[in-house]
Amino acid sequence: MGLVDRGRLPKPLTKLFNLGRSYSLWVYQWGLACCAIEMGAAFGSPRYDVMRLGVIPLPASPRQADLVVISGTVTDKMAPSIKRLYEQMPDPKYVISMGSCANCGGPYWDSYSVTKGVDQIIPVDVYVPGCPPRPEALLEGIVLLQERIRNEDMAAKWRGEHHDGVVERRGEPIVVNG
Amino acid sequence: MSTVVDRQQLAYIAAQAADARLNVELETEGMTLNIGPQHPATHGTLRIVARLDGEQVVWAEPSAGYMHRGYEKLTEVRTFPQVTTLVNRIDWLGSFANEVPFILAAEKLMEIEAPPRAQWIRTVLFELSRIANVTLFLGDMAVQLGAITPVFYAFRDREHVLNQIEAATGGRFHPNFDRIGGLKEDLPKGWVDETKAVMRKMRNFCDEMETLIVGNEIFAARTRGIGVIPRDVAMQYGLSGANARASGIDWDLRRDQTLPMAWDKIEWKVWTHPDGDSYARYWVRLQEVREATKMVDQLLDGIPSGAIMAKVPRIIKVPEGEAWVSTENPLGEMGYYVVSKGDTGPFRVKIRSASFNNISIASWVLRGTYVPDVITILASLYFILGDIDR
Amino acid sequence: MNPLSSTGETPAAAVAELVHDTRREGLIDQFRSALGDKLVDTHLKPGDDLWLRVRTDAWRETGHAARDLGFDYFGFLSAIDWMPSPYGKGEDDPTEPPPERSTEVKQGYAGGATRFQVFARLHSIATGVGITLKVDVPEPLELESWVPVYAGANWHERETWEMYGITFTGHPDLRHIYLPGDFEGFPLRKDFPLLARMVKPWPGIVDVEPIPAEFDTDGEAEAAPATDEASAT
Numbered sequence: 127m128g129l130v131d132r133g134r135l136p137k138p139l140t141k142l143f144n145l146g147r148s149y150s151l152w153v154y155q156w157g158l159a160c161c162a163i164e165m166g167a168a169f170g171s172p173r174y175d176v177m178r179l180g181v182i183p184l185p186a187s188p189r190q191a192d193l194v195v196i197s198g199t200v201t202d203k204m205a206p207s208i209k210r211l212y213e214q215m216p217d218p219k220y221v222i223s224m225g226s227c228a229n230c231g232g233p234y235w236d237s238y239s240v241t242k243g244v245d246q247i248i249p250v251d252v253y254v255p256g257c258p259p260r261p262e263a264l265l266e267g268i269v270l271l272q273e274r275i276r277n278e279d280m281a282a283k284w285r286g287e288h289h290d291g292v293v294e295r296r297g298e299p300i301v302v303n304g
Numbered sequence: 305m306s307t308v309v310d311r312q313q314l315a316y317i318a319a320q321a322a323d324a325r326l327n328v329e330l331e332t333e334g335m336t337l338n339i340g341p342q343h344p345a346t347h348g349t350l351r352i353v354a355r356l357d358g359e360q361v362v363w364a365e366p367s368a369g370y371m372h373r374g375y376e377k378l379t380e381v382r383t384f385p386q387v388t389t390l391v392n393r394i395d396w397l398g399s400f401a402n403e404v405p406f407i408l409a410a411e412k413l414m415e416i417e418a419p420p421r422a423q424w425i426r427t428v429l430f431e432l433s434r435i436a437n438v439t440l441f442l443g444d445m446a447v448q449l450g451a452i453t454p455v456f457y458a459f460r461d462r463e464h465v466l467n468q469i470e471a472a473t474g475g476r477f478h479p480n481f482d483r484i485g486g487l488k489e490d491l492p493k494g495w496v497d498e499t500k501a502v503m504r505k506m507r508n509f510c511d512e513m514e515t516l517i518v519g520n521e522i523f524a525a526r527t528r529g530i531g532v533i534p535r536d537v538a539m540q541y542g543l544s545g546a547n548a549r550a551s552g553i554d555w556d557l558r559r560d561q562t563l564p565m566a567w568d569k570i571e572w573k574v575w576t577h578p579d580g581d582s583y584a585r586y587w588v589r590l591q592e593v594r595e596a597t598k599m600v601d602q603l604l605d606g607i608p609s610g611a612i613m614a615k616v617p618r619i620i621k622v623p624e625g626e627a628w629v630s631t632e633n634p635l636g637e638m639g640y641y642v643v644s645k646g647d648t649g650p651f652r653v654k655i656r657s658a659s660f661n662n663i664s665i666a667s668w669v670l671r672g673t674y675v676p677d678v679i680t681i682l683a684s685l686y687f688i689l690g691d692i693d694r
Numbered sequence: 695m696n697p698l699s700s701t702g703e704t705p706a707a708a709v710a711e712l713v714h715d716t717r718r719e720g721l722i723d724q725f726r727s728a729l730g731d732k733l734v735d736t737h738l739k740p741g742d743d744l745w746l747r748v749r750t751d752a753w754r755e756t757g758h759a760a761r762d763l764g765f766d767y768f769g770f771l772s773a774i775d776w777m778p779s780p781y782g783k784g785e786d787d788p789t790e791p792p793p794e795r796s797t798e799v800k801q802g803y804a805g806g807a808t809r810f811q812v813f814a815r816l817h818s819i820a821t822g823v824g825i826t827l828k829v830d831v832p833e834p835l836e837l838e839s840w841v842p843v844y845a846g847a848n849w850h851e852r853e854t855w856e857m858y859g860i861t862f863t864g865h866p867d868l869r870h871i872y873l874p875g876d877f878e879g880f881p882l883r884k885d886f887p888l889l890a891r892m893v894k895p896w897p898g899i900v901d902v903e904p905i906p907a908e909f910d911t912d913g914e915a916e917a918a919p920a921t922d923e924a925s926a927t
Contacts, residue, residue: 158349159371159690160396160477163440171459203874204349204370233390236381236784236890237374238881239873257478369872376857377881381783381888412742539819541846542768555819626802628743628815628826630769641815641826643774643802649783656770656815664849693872 140280147192147218148275149180151268154191156211158198161225161258165197168261181268188214193271195264196248199227199234200241212248218283220275222267223250226257233257315672319362334362339678349689350663354670354678361678364670366663371693379653384410384484384620387650391640392478394657395691398437398634400429400469403482406653408563409629409642410484413622417564421610422486427566428603429469429481430631431596432499435506436465436477437634438593442513445586445683449526454516461509464502471495484620486613496604503597510594518587527582531669531681534580541668542661545636546592547685549576550584557632565631570602582684589686621648635659635691655694659687715740717823721763722746728759737803747804747828750837753812754864756827757843760816765825769815771840771850773831773858776801777809779884784891808832810858814840814847831860839864857882 135143153176157165168174169183176183185191188211200208212221223244226232231242244250251274254267339352349370355363375394379387391406392399404426411417418426443458466476472491473479481488517523533543538551548555556574558567575591577584622644630639636658643652662685670678715738722736725746732752737745748756776799786792799809808830817824831837839862840847851862852871859880862868870877879886 160393163397163477167459167463170456171463172456173460173463199371199373201370201372203372207370231890233393234373234378236888237378238886238888239372239374242890258476260476369870369874372872374881377886377888380779380884381891536766537845539766540768540844542770542844553819560822624802626745628824637769639769639815641772641813645778645800651778652774654770654772654774654813660849661768661770661846664846668845 135280141276143280144276144278148272151181151193151220151272152185152191153181153183153268154185154188154194154211154215155183156194156196156198156208158196158200158204159225159227161197161227164258164261165195165224165264168264171261174261174265176265176268179265179268179272189216191215192218193220193222193268195222195224196228196244196250197224197258199232200244200247201239202241203239205241205247208244209247220251220271221248222252222254222264222271224254224256224264224267225259226255229253229255312668312672316362319357319360319672337675350682350687350692352666352670352678352682354675356675359674361670361673361675364667364678366666368663368689368692371689373690373694375655375694376653379650381649383648384622384650387653388482389478389480391655392480393690394655394694395437395633395635395638395659395688396477397440397688398433399475399477400433400473400479400481401437401631401633402638403480404430404565405629405631405633405638406640406642407482407484408565408631409627409640410620410622410644411564412627412629413625413642413644414484414616414620415623416485416614416616418486418614419611420608421490422612422614423564424566424569424603424607425472425487425491425612426482428499428600428607429472429479430565431600431603432465432469434596434634435593435600436462436469438589438596439465439506439509441589441686442517442586442593445686446517446523448679448683449523451517451520451523454513457509457512457516461505464505468495468499468502471498483613484622485616486611490612496607499604500601503600506597507594510590510597513590518590524583526676526680527586527684528579530582530677531673531684532579532581533665533669537665537668538580541665543636543665544658544661545632545634546585546588547636547662549574550588551580552576552578557630557637563629563631566603566606567599569606570599572599572602582680585684585686619648621646622650630656633658635686635688636662638691657691657694659689659691660694663687663692717821718744721823721825724763725759728763729756732756735804743824743826745804745826745828747806747830750830750832753829754838754840754843756829757814757840760825760827761843764818764820765816767817767819768844768846769817769824771812771814771847771854773810773812773854773860773882774802775810775858775882775884776806777884781887781892784888785896804828806830810835810860812837812854812860814850835860837862841865856880859883 155165155169169176194215223229227234228244231240234240235242252267252271254263256263335356337354337356339354351367353365353367354361378390382390388403388406391402394402439458439462443455446454469479470476472495473481533551535551535553538548538553554574554576559574562568572595575588577588624644624646626643628639628641630637638658639656641654642650645651669681673681718738721744726733729748729752732749733746734749735747778796780795782795801811810831811828812831813826813828815824815826837860839851849871851865852868854860855862855868856870856873857880
């Protein structure tokens with residue numbers, strides 16, 4: 127839409143779009159390791175149901191997803207696949223890094239084959255710490271992300287502001303407490 | 305090798321001939337299909353490269369290593385308690401079960417034994433982690449065959465077991481509860497009765513799965529006769545756990561070796577199946593979960609009172625030596641070969657993980673199968689990537 | 695199909711009632727008669743476990759002998775590097791001179807003469823007894839492959855090659871299994887450092903920030919002049 131990239135979208139409309147976007151996130155679950163099970167419990171189990179937040183965990187492919195939750199250890203062998211997956215997602219896209227392994231390498235910080243944090247490869251919006259984080263913590267991460275989306279400036283995002291060389295920066299990332 | 309293997313060989317040769325014929329007729333090459341490394345059906349980051357002729361697999365090779373975290377190197381720079389924390393995360397569904405053989409090996413080198421109460425509680429938690437692990441398998445294999453409902457039941461009922469593990473140890477999984485010489489803490493009040501109630505729920509779950517899945521004719525059609533692994537091939541590859549028992553090998557490490565745990569003090573059965581196909585593997589695991597719930601009930605009735613921890617020094621230095629301990633983990637035989645040089649940390653730990661051997665048979669068993677059967681067979685072999693890749 | 699329930703008697707458990715020492719000592723004799731002087735050394739822990747070390751050129755023969763003696767279950771195969779790590783745990787204080795570390799290569803049970811040893815674990819399901827077989831691997835690091843004996847050794851040998859650099863002659867397909875194709879070095883060797891531990895000093899040992907004077911009740915920072923305090927943090 128020409129109005130969006132020229133920054134001429136009226137505020138109430140931006141608010142409406144942002145509201146709509148934040149409550150219709152399609153999550154691609156990039157479940158790698160133990161955190162994938164907690165993510166599965168958060169997404170698939172009736173107890174920590176994520177669909178009540180408006181987040182649907184069932185896109186058929188990354189090309190149809192808005193949000194990716196990287197849960198589990200990222201190894202150097204796996205890193206190119208993650209980059210390719212991220213590039214397959216259409217804009218606007220968000221990344222949640224779940225668990226200490228994806229945040230910073232976690233308990234394998236000194237390993238020869240682990241990438242110390244997925245933010246070395248793709249930009250991250252929300253970090254959810256824990257080993258593994260409880261499903262409630264992941265849900266809080268998603269809620270915080272939704273809050274951020276609601277307050278987003280669509281024009282700046284469309285223009286791709288905050289591009290910083292190879293890795294884009296999207297403002298300060300959020301760290302979830304607990 | 306037995307005649308069943310010859311049948312597989314013939315199927316393979318026939319597939320190759322079909323490939324050649326196709327090439328001559330249509331001047332095409334077989335297609336190379338890449339399943340993974342990110343794929344909902346691969347339990348994690350396993351990549352299978354398959355060469356196809358139409359819908360039939362001519363050659364398949366699993367490519368592991370996407371979750372290789374370098375455990376054996378990391379254990380060399382950590383102390384024994386630190387290694388316990390790390391080792392939880394190998395088989396990340398049944399985490400307590402990973403700690404136990406390592407702790408037992410360290411205790412063997414130190415020549416101490418945990419007090420009886422600790423041994424019984426260890427066994428209870430071990431069986432609970434088996435139930436938590438295999439429950440997910442029961443739902444997961446179904447969802448990979450296309451039946452979506454059972455996995456929700458599995459996650460829901462698994463929550464009850466995880467609640468109990470969390471109440472006792474503080475962690476839903478990765479409890480890090482075992483210590484050299486005993487356990488970290490005693491059980492909370494009321495835990496025993498709650499766990500018995502949970503075991504009743506799990507038995508209902510098993511009955512549900514039996515009617516929903518095992519009795520389902522679609523499931524039977526898709527799994528009977530698929531991925532047959534004969535007994536001698538299974539032994540050569542070192543298949544263990546339910547995979548081995550489903551091929552008719554009557555072997556269960558809980559019964560066939562004496563360890564300072566409480567399995568020899570209760571009555572229970574080992575389930576085997578002679579077929580060796582995917583149906584057998586699912587069926588054996590279902591019976592094992594049911595058996596495990598009964599075992600937990602018996603164990604809970606018999607926990608002796610007493611101390612939780614033996615007398616060990618604050619800073620533990622394990623004397624020089626080598627020890628091998630393996631246990632019947634939910635995935636199969638998991639063992640640790642611990643080499644110690646009298647230091648606070650091990651010198652070398654070789655982690656023998658069940659799924660590594662279980663998956664090494666994939667290239668043999670996947671020859672000549674159809675693509676949907678590839679998923680069925682892998683689902684029935686049940687591996688966890690952390691266990692393969694360590 | 696009628697599934698089998700467990701057998702009424704358990705063969706391995708019945709065996710456990712016999713004295714294990716005689717069983718394992720009998721095994722040593724059987725191996726000795728199969729291998730002769732190629733069985734170099736043994737170590738027996740009565741009632742517990744058995745270690746056997748064989749000559750380097752007899753490794754595959756040992757595999758065949760073990761399989762003929764009833765050890766048809768393949769446990770695992772791997773290697774040990776007996777050299778102590780020159781880096782310790784990577785927790786050294788960088789301000790101190792590097793500590794004295796022993797460089798003595800001392801092998802474990804059943805002895806040995808080389809830095810690298812390959813060991814394998816086999817099991818006999820019928821009798822419930824397992825053995826550990828060890829073999830020295832001198833330079834150049836080459837050993838016969840066990841793939842013709844146990845098909846499952848394929849992946850284990852690949853992993854051992856990848857981690858230690860020991861080449862298995864006769865292996866159909868010796869390539870990387872865990873590491874990316876362009877990985878340099880053999881990680882499980884003791885002289886392969888964990889760089890993350892080398893790069894930063896271990897936090898518990900090195901005081902990165904000196905104690906500011908206003909919080910210093912012991913008077914440790916007294917000697918530091920005022921200008922240092924301003925540039926300290």
